[in-house]
Amino acid sequence: MQAALNISLRLALFNMAKNVTEERDELRRINSDIEASCKNLTEERDDLKRKLNDSVSQQNSLTEERDELRRINSDIEASCKNLTEERDDLKRKLTNSINMAKNVTEERDELRRINSDIEASRKNLTEERDDLKRKLNDSVSQQNSLTEERDELRRINSDIEASRKNLTEERDDLKRKLNDSVSQQNSLTEERDKLNRAIQGCRMELEKLSPARWMYFRGSFYHISSDQKTWQESRRDCQQKDADLVIINSKEEQDFTRQFQKYMWIGLTDLQTEGTWKWVDGTPVTKSYWGPKEPNGGSGENCGEMKFDSENSWNDGSCSLSHFWMCEKKVRP
Known part of the structure; x- marks a missing residue:
C-alpha cells in the first residue's frame, strides 16, 4: 500500500511537473509573443509619432501658407477694388470725352454749314x-x-x-x-x-x-430743312415761315436747288386733278425737269420730289413718305 501510494504520488508529481513544464513553455511562448507584439507596437508607435510630427509640421506649413494666401487674396481684393474704381472712373471720363467730342463735332459741322450759307x-x-x-x-x-x-x-x-x-x-x-x-x-x-x-x-x-439759315438767290430766299416730314407737313412748316414749298421756273433755279444734294419735297402736286401737275400757288408747270419715264406713280404718287442726281431729277412720290424739303420766300419790293 505504501508502494502504491508512492507510485501514485510520483505519477501525480510527474504529471504536475509535466503540466508545469508545459505551462512554463506556454508562458514563455506567450511572453515571447507579447515581447514581439510590444516591439511591433513600439515601432508602430514611433512610426505614428513621426507621421504625427510630419502631419503637424505639414499642417503648420499649410496654415502658414493659408494665412499668406489669405493676405495675398486680401491684397488682390483691395487692388481689384481700386482697379475697378479706377476703371469705372476712366469709363466715365471716356464717356464724357466722347460726348464732348461729339458735341464739338456737331457744333463744328453746324458752324461750317452756317459759314457755307453765309x-x-x-x-x-x-x-x-x-x-x-x-x-x-x-x-x-x-x-x-x-x-x-x-x-x-x-x-x-x-x-x-x-x-x-x-x-x-x-x-x-x-x-x-x-x-x-x-x-x-x-x-x-x-x-x-x-x-x-x-x-x-x-x-x-x-x-x-439769316439766323434761320435762309439763302438768297435771284429775288427769293430759300430754306433747307434739317429733318424729314411728309409733303403736307413740309408745306405747313413753310407756310408757318411766311413762305411755301419751292417753285422752280428756270434751269438756273433747278441748278441752284440741286447743289444741296438732298432728296427733298418741292411745291409740285396733282392732288387736285390726277395727272394735272401744278405748283402750290396754282400755276401750271411751264418748264419741267422730270426724270426718265416720270411721273409714273398714278393716283398713289401725287407729290413732287427732287433727287438731285441729275438735271432731270424730278420724281412723283407718295405724299405720306418723309423727306427733307425746301421753302421759298419771294422778296416783295
Whole structure:
C-alpha cells in the first residue's frame, strides 16, 4: 500500500511537473509573443509619432501658407477694388470725352454749314450789288446825257428866243422833246427809288431771315430743312415761315436747288386733278425737269420730289413718305 501510494504520488508529481513544464513553455511562448507584439507596437508607435510630427509640421506649413494666401487674396481684393474704381472712373471720363467730342463735332459741322450759307448769301448779294452798281452807273450816265441835252436845249432855246418868229415850229418841237426827256428822267428817278426800296427790303429780309439759315438767290430766299416730314407737313412748316414749298421756273433755279444734294419735297402736286401737275400757288408747270419715264406713280404718287442726281431729277412720290424739303420766300419790293 505504501508502494502504491508512492507510485501514485510520483505519477501525480510527474504529471504536475509535466503540466508545469508545459505551462512554463506556454508562458514563455506567450511572453515571447507579447515581447514581439510590444516591439511591433513600439515601432508602430514611433512610426505614428513621426507621421504625427510630419502631419503637424505639414499642417503648420499649410496654415502658414493659408494665412499668406489669405493676405495675398486680401491684397488682390483691395487692388481689384481700386482697379475697378479706377476703371469705372476712366469709363466715365471716356464717356464724357466722347460726348464732348461729339458735341464739338456737331457744333463744328453746324458752324461750317452756317459759314457755307453765309458765303453763298454773301456771293449772291455781291453779285446783286454789282448788278445794281452797273444799273446805277448806267442811270447816272443817262442822267448826265440828259443834263447835257438839257443844256443844249437851253442854248437852242436861247437861239430860238433870238429868232422866235422864224423858229416857232422848231421851238415847239424842242419843247416836246424836252418834255419827253423830263418824263424819261422822272421815270428813271422812280425806277431808281424803286430799286433803292427793293435793296432796303432785301436787306431787311436778309437781316430777319439769316439766323434761320435762309439763302438768297435771284429775288427769293430759300430754306433747307434739317429733318424729314411728309409733303403736307413740309408745306405747313413753310407756310408757318411766311413762305411755301419751292417753285422752280428756270434751269438756273433747278441748278441752284440741286447743289444741296438732298432728296427733298418741292411745291409740285396733282392732288387736285390726277395727272394735272401744278405748283402750290396754282400755276401750271411751264418748264419741267422730270426724270426718265416720270411721273409714273398714278393716283398713289401725287407729290413732287427732287433727287438731285441729275438735271432731270424730278420724281412723283407718295405724299405720306418723309423727306427733307425746301421753302421759298419771294422778296416783295
